[in-house]
Amino acid sequence: MIRELALVDVYYLVLAIRWTIGLTVLALLGGGTIGLLIAALGASRFRALRGLAFGYVGTVQGIPLLGWLFIFYFGLSIVGYNLPPLAAATIGFSIYAGAFLGEIWRGALVAIPKTQWEAGVAIGLTYLEQLRHVIIPQAVRIAIPPTVGFMVQLIKNTSLGAVIGFVELTREGQLTTASTFQPFSVYLLVALMYFSLCYPLTRYSRILERKRRALR
Amino acid sequence: MAYTFQFRDVFAQKEAIADGIGVTLQLSAVTICLGFLLGIAVAVSLVYGRSWMRGMARVYVEVIRNTPLIVQLFLIFFGLPGVGIKLDVLPASMLALTINLGAYTAEIVRAGIESVPKSQIEAGVSLGMTKPQIFRHVVLMPALKNVYPSLSSQFVLMMLATSVVSQISAADLFHAGSIIQSRTFRDFEVYTVISLLYLCLTLLMRGGFGLCYHLIFRRR
Amino acid sequence: MPFVELKSVVKRYGDNTVLQDVNLSIEKGEIIAVIGRSGSGKSTMLRCINGLEPVQAGEVWVDGVAVHDANANLRELRARVGIVFQSFNLFPHLTVERNITLGPMIVKGVPAAEAAALARAALRKVGLEEKIGAYADELSGGQQQRVAIARSLAMAPSLMLFDEITSALDPELVGEVLLVLEEMAREGMTMLLVTHEMNFARRVAHRVVFMHQGKVWEQATAKEFFADPKTPELRSFLSAVLH
Numbered sequence: 001m002i003r004e005l006a007l008v009d010v011y012y013l014v015l016a017i018r019w020t021i022g023l024t025v026l027a028l029l030g031g032g033t034i035g036l037l038i039a040a041l042g043a044s045r046f047r048a049l050r051g052l053a054f055g056y057v058g059t060v061q062g063i064p065l066l067g068w069l070f071i072f073y074f075g076l077s078i079v080g081y082n083l084p085p086l087a088a089a090t091i092g093f094s095i096y097a098g099a100f101l102g103e104i105w106r107g108a109l110v111a112i113p114k115t116q117w118e119a120g121v122a123i124g125l126t127y128l129e130q131l132r133h134v135i136i137p138q139a140v141r142i143a144i145p146p147t148v149g150f151m152v153q154l155i156k157n158t159s160l161g162a163v164i165g166f167v168e169l170t171r172e173g174q175l176t177t178a179s180t181f182q183p184f185s186v187y188l189l190v191a192l193m194y195f196s197l198c199y200p201l202t203r204y205s206r207i208l209e210r211k212r213r214a215l216r
Numbered sequence: 217m218a219y220t221f222q223f224r225d226v227f228a229q230k231e232a233i234a235d236g237i238g239v240t241l242q243l244s245a246v247t248i249c250l251g252f253l254l255g256i257a258v259a260v261s262l263v264y265g266r267s268w269m270r271g272m273a274r275v276y277v278e279v280i281r282n283t284p285l286i287v288q289l290f291l292i293f294f295g296l297p298g299v300g301i302k303l304d305v306l307p308a309s310m311l312a313l314t315i316n317l318g319a320y321t322a323e324i325v326r327a328g329i330e331s332v333p334k335s336q337i338e339a340g341v342s343l344g345m346t347k348p349q350i351f352r353h354v355v356l357m358p359a360l361k362n363v364y365p366s367l368s369s370q371f372v373l374m375m376l377a378t379s380v381v382s383q384i385s386a387a388d389l390f391h392a393g394s395i396i397q398s399r400t401f402r403d404f405e406v407y408t409v410i411s412l413l414y415l416c417l418t419l420l421m422r423g424g425f426g427l428c429y430h431l432i433f434r435r436r
Numbered sequence: 437m438p439f440v441e442l443k444s445v446v447k448r449y450g451d452n453t454v455l456q457d458v459n460l461s462i463e464k465g466e467i468i469a470v471i472g473r474s475g476s477g478k479s480t481m482l483r484c485i486n487g488l489e490p491v492q493a494g495e496v497w498v499d500g501v502a503v504h505d506a507n508a509n510l511r512e513l514r515a516r517v518g519i520v521f522q523s524f525n526l527f528p529h530l531t532v533e534r535n536i537t538l539g540p541m542i543v544k545g546v547p548a549a550e551a552a553a554l555a556r557a558a559l560r561k562v563g564l565e566e567k568i569g570a571y572a573d574e575l576s577g578g579q580q581q582r583v584a585i586a587r588s589l590a591m592a593p594s595l596m597l598f599d600e601i602t603s604a605l606d607p608e609l610v611g612e613v614l615l616v617l618e619e620m621a622r623e624g625m626t627m628l629l630v631t632h633e634m635n636f637a638r639r640v641a642h643r644v645v646f647m648h649q650g651k652v653w654e655q656a657t658a659k660e661f662f663a664d665p666k667t668p669e670l671r672s673f674l675s676a677v678l679h
Contacts, residue, residue: 062414177294194282342486
């Protein structure tokens with residue numbers, strides 16, 4: 001039964017945004033944890049550890065996100081877990097985000113000139129104290145603009161959750177199209193909603209980038 | 217629950233895989249060529265265009281970069297017929313991918329153009345060169361050389377992103393997965409193999425772009 | 437009629453008035469050295485002559501062309517006015533030969549073979565013929581600057597502008613560049629040099645101009661300029677730089 005595109009459809013689309021944001025947050029938490037580990041490994045003095053980080057990032061970035069989603073979606077059911085698509089999506093996105101965030105944060109860490117480390121040693125700080133008081137605060141400042149930029153990527157990437165059945169904004173769009181047969185209007189609305197989520201973040205990341213450059 | 221991995225069944229479907237790789241490579245090649253040219257044109261508008269041109273280019277770039285590729289694809293394939301434009305699967309895929317890549321390329325090339333020192337441009341102006349001449353002979357190659365790493369990374373990302381066309385049933389490598397899956401019922405193995413194949417493509421492309429850099433930009 | 441004439445030129449960057457009221461005329465074949473403190477406006481004045489900097493008031497005439505006119509098409513003039521910059525500004529992605537043939541080929545439409553001959557002749561003039569296939573980063577500062585001069589010479593200019601061309605060079609490389617300039621002067625080129633090289637100015641220039649606070653403060657023949665400075669500002673400047 002085909003029905004007209006009505007305000008209630010718009011309402012359900014807007015509600016679906018909750019899941020888009022939710023999945024993004026989960027991916028940030030999971031990916032952030034992995035990313036910290038990868039960044040630490042990637043910036044380490046030991047070549048073996050750096051190699052591990054490099055291997056992880058290279059492998060994850062060399063496979064399409066859809067691939068990771070499907071691997072975990074089917075892989076999880078093999079291992080006996082019958083979890084909702086949200087679980088597969090969260091794990092897949094976390095693995096994916098972990099690689100990208102790890103690269104960004106590793107880049108921020110190695111951007112701190114050696115002289116900063118030396119200054120820390122000169123005033124008698126231990127390695128961990130150096131990290132905590134000298135290195136990480138500066139690295140965080142460098143890392144914020146590209147991290148915010150990556151959050152925009154994540155929000156867009158959650159649209160692929162639809163493919164494994166997770167009902168976020170894009171999936172809701174597919175469902176709405178199926179019942180109203182108005183793909184043009186529906187997907188235009190969906191695009192508009194993504195835009196309203198992403199564009200402010202994009203602008204913000206640019207402002208941050210400009211502020212950071214001005215401080216130099 | 218015991219489960220034995222059966223990769224052999226997947227490997228038996230060599231033909232489907234090969235066909236899929238062919239389509240993925242073709243789509244990627246066309247998209248990269250057209251998207252690159254489109255990106256340069258848009259970048260030129262962003263840097264040198266009159267205000268209305270700059271405005272239009274900026275709108276294009278922001279809209280594409282702040283909406284997901286899959287939604288753009290659905291809009292073109294499912295949505296356009298509603299306003300009278302009916303495209304086949306592959307043309308729709310190429311259109312969506314090209315438009316998408318063009319926007320990302322434009323931003324990268326724009327940064328490259330702006331990274332060319334003003335003194336270089338002054339030298340060109342002082343010789344009596346016109347703006348198009350300066351762009352072609354003084355700005356373009358140094359700009360592309362400066363952003364080559366970003367550019368080639370973006371192209372590799374696009375090759376991976378082509379997997380999204382499987383969702384409108386384009387017969388690419390990822391879609392081959394669903395074909396093999398329906399024949400062998402080995403979901404996990406299928407997508408593991410396909411993912412590893414994408415990884416191989418990535419490594420090949422990265423190597424290829426590295427080689428290109430040496431061919432184009434290294435001194436003869 | 438003078439070849440170059442600046443009349444009451446005013447140039448501002450925002451609130452900062454760099455050129456207050458510049459008046460200067462240069463005859464064909466003259467060699468003018470311009471000296472002064474940093475910020476006196478000497479480089480800016482030079483850059484106004486080939487239109488790299490627009491002027492807010494006054495007139496700039498070069499070989500009959502109204503450079504100050506916002507609507508003027510300066511392309512044709514610029515092909516006749518060579519300028520050499522402090523930072524050489526060679527094109528790093530092109531060989532020395534291509535750097536030099538680019539202008540003649542695409543601005544003046546000179547065919548490739550003729551342009552190559554022009555390049556060789558220009559390089560011979562500056563003593564760098566053997567470097568014709570090299571890239572800029574393979575050359576020393578002095579060599580790069582000489583290539584920059586050759587690049588301008590290949591356009592067969594009627595006027596050469598030099599913007600502190602030896603200031604960025606290591607001292608031992610300055611001599612080779614000044615030699616080239618002396619040769620050009622001997623051959624009768626009209627030259628305007630913003631420079632710190634006082635000895636060179638005294639020896640080679642016909643007239644020396646002292647710029648101060650955005651004006652032409654004092655000018656005289658080279659001999660008189662250094663032997664008998666009239667204004668106290670010039671006297672204190674000369675005692676500071678000549679020691």
